[in-house]
Amino acid sequence: MQIIPAIDLIDGKCVRLTEGDYSQKTEYGTSPLELAKMYEDMGIVRLHLVDLDGAKAGSVKNWKVAEEISSGTSLKIDFGGGVKTREEVIRIIDLGIDLVTVGSIAAKQPELFQLWLEEFGANQFMLGADVRDEFIMVGGWIEKSSISLIPYLQDYVSKGIQSVFCTDVSKDGRLEGPSTELYLKIKKQIPEIHLIASGGVSCMDDLYALKEAGCDGVIIGKAIYEKRISLQELSDFINQNQLN
Numbered sequence: 001m002q003i004i005p006a007i008d009l010i011d012g013k014c015v016r017l018t019e020g021d022y023s024q025k026t027e028y029g030t031s032p033l034e035l036a037k038m039y040e041d042m043g044i045v046r047l048h049l050v051d052l053d054g055a056k057a058g059s060v061k062n063w064k065v066a067e068e069i070s071s072g073t074s075l076k077i078d079f080g081g082g083v084k085t086r087e088e089v090i091r092i093i094d095l096g097i098d099l100v101t102v103g104s105i106a107a108k109q110p111e112l113f114q115l116w117l118e119e120f121g122a123n124q125f126m127l128g129a130d131v132r133d134e135f136i137m138v139g140g141w142i143e144k145s146s147i148s149l150i151p152y153l154q155d156y157v158s159k160g161i162q163s164v165f166c167t168d169v170s171k172d173g174r175l176e177g178p179s180t181e182l183y184l185k186i187k188k189q190i191p192e193i194h195l196i197a198s199g200g201v202s203c204m205d206d207l208y209a210l211k212e213a214g215c216d217g218v219i220i221g222k223a224i225y226e227k228r229i230s231l232q233e234l235s236d237f238i239n240q241n242q243l244n
Contacts (some may be wrong), residue, residue, distance in 0.1 A: 001211040003238055005039050005195065006048040006221035007032050007069075009062040009081075015052065016222045019136070020130075022056065024087045028225050035070045042235050047075045048165070048198075048219045050101075054082025058104075070096045076128045078163075089116060093191065097164065103128035104138040106156065114159070124158030126196075129153060129166045133184070135227070137169050145214055150189055163194045165219060171200030175222060178206055180213050185216040202228050207237060 008015050010025065014032055018024035030038075037049055049069065053061035059082050060066075066079050079092055080101025085138045092100045102125055106113045117125070129149060130137040135148040152163060166186065168179035178200040186195055196217035203223070210218050223229045 001207070001215055001241060002046055002196075002209075002217035003044060003234055004046040004048050004219045005033060005035075005044060006050060006193060006198075006219045006222060008050045008052050008221060009054045009065055010067075012065050014225075015173070017052065020172060022052070025086050025128055025220070026222075032065045033072050034070045036073050036075060038231075040073045040075055042231055043238050044078055044234075046217070047073075047077045048101075049079040049097075051079070051081030054080075055103075056082070058082050058090050061091075063095075066097065067095050080126075080128065084117075086116065087120055089120060089124075093120070099126040100124060101126045101128050101165075103130060107136050107138050107145055107152070110225075117159060123162060125161065126163045126165060127153075127161050128154055129165060130162055130168075130169055131182075134170045136155060139166055150186065153186065153190055153193065157193055160236060163196065165196035165198045167198040167219075168200065172198070173229060175202040177201055177202055177225065178210060178218075180206075180209050182212065183215050184213045204229060204233050204237065226235055 014028040014030055014035060016026050051060055051062040070077055074099045078099035078101045079097045083102055084105055089100050106127055131149050134143055134149045136145045136152055139143055168182060171179055178197050183197050194216045196219060197215045198219040201220050203221050
């Protein structure tokens with residue numbers, strides 16, 4: 001199971017929200033590039049980079065930080081937050097970023113996203129499925145749709161999407177544990193999916209539970225910032241995975 005730290009951005013700074021609520025924002029002092037380099041130094045190979053300004057505005061905003069991290073590290077990066085146009089997809093790819101993260105556009109404008117899949121290839125994208133009560137959330141987690149999670153994922157996996165990260169919004173930023181049962185359910189019904197857990201991770205026990213549930217990766221944010229999980233513990237977990 002791959003460890004994928006998250007860097008969430010508002011005004012070019014590292015932040016974390018609670019339950020996706022922009023009014024419940026905690027800002028952290030480390031610069032995004034410094035943090036990314038620190039992760040790289042400890043053996044991390046993947047990074048989840050989220051433009052929260054972009055998610056709220058409906059267009060990418062934190063281009064400068066994305067470019068700095070892409071050019072300043074060798075991390076495999078997925079980046080998104082408000083990606084709505086073909087031009088934004090091209091610009092992200094041109095920055096050398098490995099995966100374009102899409103969420104709302106796939107739910108609200110599936111015909112447009114289908115055109116992107118055909119033009120750029122499904123392996124260029126990572127699908128973000130943000131959920132509450134197993135319904136897809138859109139617009140920076142502000143708007144609850146009528147789209148049911150499992151059929152939604154089944155449809156996109158059938159169209160070639162390989163990598164999906166699923167965030168239970170009710171868990172995110174609360175440090176109360178992830179939605180392990182939800183991930184078990186997804187893997188049982190869509191065994192071929194490359195599933196990345198996101199939201200709620202609070203301690204090392206959560207990582208072992210997600211690994212046992214069959215998750216292929218886990219995104220960790222606040223637990224690292226708040227030192228609930230130490231970098232040494234993460235490093236040991238990564239090394240143990242490599243040995244296994």
